[in-house]
Amino acid sequence: MRIAIFSDTYAPEINGVARTLKRYTDFLEKRGIEYKLFVPESSTPFPAVPQVQRFTSIPFVLYPECRIALPNPIHIRQTLDEFQPTLIHITTPFNLGLFGHHYGRKHQIPMVASYHTNFDEYLDYYHLTFMEKWIWKYMNWFHRPFEKVFVPSKHTKDKLLKKELHSNIDIWGRGVDHTFFSPTKRSNKIREKHNIKEKNILLFVGRIAPEKDIHIVLETFHALPENVKKETHLLVVGDGPQLKPLSEANHKQITFTGFMEGEELAEVYASCDAFIFPSPTETFGNVVLEAQASSIPVIGAKAGGVQNLIEDGINGYLCSEKNVEEFVRSTTILLEDKVLRKSMGERAREFANCQSWDNIFNQLLHSCLSVQERIKRHTA
Structure with missing residues (x-):
């Protein structure tokens, strides 16, 4: 051949x-x-x-x-x-x-x-x-x-x-390489590097571009209940055409890291608490699988290939695309319930291990x- x-x-x-x-x-x-x-x-x-x-x-x-x-x-x-x-x-x-x-x-x-x-x-x-x-x-x-x-x-x-x-x-x-993306890589490095004091870290990884619906990520974070939001830091990892204007705005409790790869990226996945990915245009969604391998439950759009990776209510949540209210509700549930988060993360890891x-x-x-x-x- x-x-x-x-x-x-x-x-x-x-x-x-x-x-x-x-x-x-x-x-x-x-x-x-x-x-x-x-x-x-x-x-x-x-x-x-x-x-x-x-x-x-x-x-x-x-x-x-x-x-x-x-x-x-x-x-x-x-x-x-x-x-x-x-x-x-x-x-x-x-x-x-x-x-x-x-x-x-x-x-x-x-x-x-x-x-x-x-x-x-x-x-x-x-x-x-x-x-x-x-x-x-x-x-x-x-x-x-x-x-x-x-x-x-x-x-x-x-x-x-x-x-x-x-x-x-x-x-x-x-x-996904589930030995490379692994919960064993959890550490405090990302907290120390960006001076993150909040209890929970909500993560987005992807191209910072319109088709990823990055505005839904930001709107969801800002609309979280006040008691949840004050204990949460949003970490946005990636590069793209919207990175400069978004990162230059004054976003309290939000950090734009720019592009990351390798061990640093694997550590970031493992060190966060929930992953939000509202993009409705994916044919698959590689970053979702990387988050799942890191034992992170994912809140994703019920659209495109992402919906074939997330089992709603089992290893994460699926929300109607562009529906900020649903994203807020699902994100709040995960951030408020550590036991549920751990259980869903384990189910996510089990799924990723089979890929x-x-x-x-x-x-x-x-x-x-x-x-x-x-x-x-x-x-x-």
Whole structure:
């Protein structure tokens, strides 16, 4: 099996697609499976490896962390001709994805796609709803030739089936390293660093951007009952276009840390008491799973892929999207009841322990192999 992968985002970029793809290529290397990866150049220096080819790129207007490559078609074609892929996997439907799309069709190579981002749901946040009809026309055309389309969650699968994007849609879930994100990493470091005196810490981790409904986080915190609010500190972790204006405002008992990763981020998760994530646009919600692995109950939106991770009333709470009253009620219940918080956190950790990356990638690989074998039988 030789896989050619096309993506408009990859490590060291910081987003769910890039990190998942890096884990996937690490898995392929561990399994001894050959691959070539075609991605945009990174805005951050990253060690070059022969399997990864990078191309000049510009930021994508709706999502600057996702870059639009300006590929060299002759160079890509020569590389593919030499590599002779047995499968093409396209993870984003833009410039590089279009080239892989064209090459696969021309050479009759089996192709699969993965759908990671609900760009259509971002349009309302950026006043571009007039584009929705054309985006779906393009997406339906783009995905037509694929043997299979992979999605991160059941909700996303149901949505794409309703949109008639493809008839063969499989779930390719996400995993979490539950030894790295662990309640054993709880410490007082974050309290000492930011001089947090309040009894409870309410946490948000994610891109500080409109489509994450960060305003719901702030409105929820400010609307907490006074007796709960005075004992709670809100910690907002992440970078994005709204970080500067929000962090410069005078928010009492709110700390904006900016971007965090690695051990520091794992310690922050483990050292907080509840996690709030109102984003309704997620296809999955990686940060929710990281919080759950850290034994933190999550208050999330009953929308997108997040609702497939939270069992309402068992390991967290689901609230109607943009409904501040429901978010306030659920957050208050958790912050007032330490015993309930601990019980839900344990259930969250149990769920996260079952989400193994190796199992998920093995299932993906098996599905890709079945596509190859089916095509072989049909062409024999």
